[in-house]
Amino acid sequence: MSGPLVGPEAADCTAAPCVEDDLGWALGVVFRRYVKESEAVLSDLPGGPRGYQVLTTAGSDAPRRQLTLAQQLSIDRTVMTYLLDDLEEAGLVERQPDPTDRRARLIAVTDAGRARIEEMRDRLQGMEGQVLGGLTDSERDAFRSLLQRVAMQADSVEVQSACDVVDELQRLST
Amino acid sequence: MSGPLVGPEAADCTAAPCVEDDLGWALGVVFRRYVKESEAVLSDLPGGPRGYQVLTTAGSDAPRRQLTLAQQLSIDRTVMTYLLDDLEEAGLVERQPDPTDRRARLIAVTDAGRARIEEMRDRLQGMEGQVLGGLTDSERDAFRSLLQRVAMQADSVEVQSACDVVDELQRLST
DNA sequence: TATTGTTATACTCTATAACTATA
DNA sequence: TATAGTTATAGAGTATAACAATA
Numbered sequence: 001m002s003g004p005l006v007g008p009e010a011a012d013c014t015a016a017p018c019v020e021d022d023l024g025w026a027l028g029v030v031f032r033r034y035v036k037e038s039e040a041v042l043s044d045l046p047g048g049p050r051g052y053q054v055l056t057t058a059g060s061d062a063p064r065r066q067l068t069l070a071q072q073l074s075i076d077r078t079v080m081t082y083l084l085d086d087l088e089e090a091g092l093v094e095r096q097p098d099p100t101d102r103r104a105r106l107i108a109v110t111d112a113g114r115a116r117i118e119e120m121r122d123r124l125q126g127m128e129g130q131v132l133g134g135l136t137d138s139e140r141d142a143f144r145s146l147l148q149r150v151a152m153q154a155d156s157v158e159v160q161s162a163c164d165v166v167d168e169l170q171r172l173s174t
Numbered sequence: 175m176s177g178p179l180v181g182p183e184a185a186d187c188t189a190a191p192c193v194e195d196d197l198g199w200a201l202g203v204v205f206r207r208y209v210k211e212s213e214a215v216l217s218d219l220p221g222g223p224r225g226y227q228v229l230t231t232a233g234s235d236a237p238r239r240q241l242t243l244a245q246q247l248s249i250d251r252t253v254m255t256y257l258l259d260d261l262e263e264a265g266l267v268e269r270q271p272d273p274t275d276r277r278a279r280l281i282a283v284t285d286a287g288r289a290r291i292e293e294m295r296d297r298l299q300g301m302e303g304q305v306l307g308g309l310t311d312s313e314r315d316a317f318r319s320l321l322q323r324v325a326m327q328a329d330s331v332e333v334q335s336a337c338d339v340v341d342e343l344q345r346l347s348t
Numbered sequence: 349t350a351t352t353g354t355t356a357t358a359c360t361c362t363a364t365a366a367c368t369a370t371a
Numbered sequence: 372t373a374t375a376g377t378t379a380t381a382g383a384g385t386a387t388a389a390c391a392a393t394a
Contacts, residue, residue, distance in 0.1 A: 027204065031202065031205040038198055076362070077377095080376090101375080134327040135320065143317070239352080251352085277352040
């Protein structure tokens with residue numbers, strides 16, 4: 001074969017349909033790129049990108065149970081145990097006893113955890129700017145907005161026990 | 175079930191920032207949902223969603239080598255062997271000898287393979303309509319277009335690094 | 349000696365099940 | 372009996388290395 005291995009044939013999907021037109025392909029490429037970059041940015045955070053999600057979600061509201069947290073993020077409860085072990089050892093979260101149920105633990109973010117969240121958020125914003133580098137500012141806003149709406153709907157399908165999550169949050173807030 | 179599935183917890187990120195605002199979270203949710211749905215839709219296709227990508231890419235142009243195909247789709251060459259084994263056994267692709275290099279095999283899609291592509295594409299379109307269900311027609315077009323542009327750039331970064339490797343090897347060999 | 353494709357091995361996740369302490 | 376959290380085990384998926392044929 002003549003010519004470079006990967007090269008100028010990148011995007012000539014004019015005649016026959018090709019993979020660049022595929023929604024699944026595009027999602028996979030963007031998702032893998034984002035994961036790779038965020039793993040680099042968050043390499044010194046216990047749990048990496050998923051640890052960041054746990055940290056931000058746990059800090060976004062009043063302390064809630066491990067299982068609630070796991071369901072909100074679609075993380076298996078056995079995995080949540082390991083993630084929280086590492087985050088707690090790093091002093092970023094605390095497991096507190098639930099006064100209403102001695103089996104359960106409430107997850108609270110420490111001051112150090114909140115400081116770390118801010119630090120990581122700044123780093124991520126710079127990284128995201130690079131990933132969305134081909135879009136103008138208004139296009140980035142539009143893309144974020146549309147993606148968020150698709151995600152909200154997908155998440156409502158994904159979380160089978162959304163009702164339980166709602167009940168849990170309402171119970172804790174009263 | 176004690177209440178509506180999609181409820182009031184959907185979006186109250188007004189005060190503190192929460193995970194729904196996170197680009198990584200949204201990408202992950204949408205990607206997982208898409209993978210799950212497409213695995214169901216393509217369950218009877220060897221290799222599932224990845225087999226579909228191999229099939230469409232191999233069929234989009236003249237037959238090319240396994241390694242080229244693998245690099246274009248960011249699939250490990252050892253995995254490509256298994257995928258092609260299954261696709262060939264199902265009669266969807268053929269391994270042809272490369273007249274210019276007896277080590278290499280050119281991957282050609284059979285007529286049955288092309289028919290299968292069309293069938294699967296129709297199924298996928300219906301599924302994608304559900305995943306993007308919350309958007310209007312024009313919003314879906316906008317989302318696809320923006321996502322594709324982000325993906326093309328992200329892919330060029332991956333490909334670029336691959337080219338760097340090639341260039342590096344060529345530089346060292348001269 | 350380097351490269352294509354294959355095969356075999358090791359490692360990393362994740363899912364599953366079992367166990368405790370509570371309810 | 373069922374549930375929250377933990378621990379242990381098994382499976383799937385992936386990466387790594389070794390191999391044969393060819394360049």
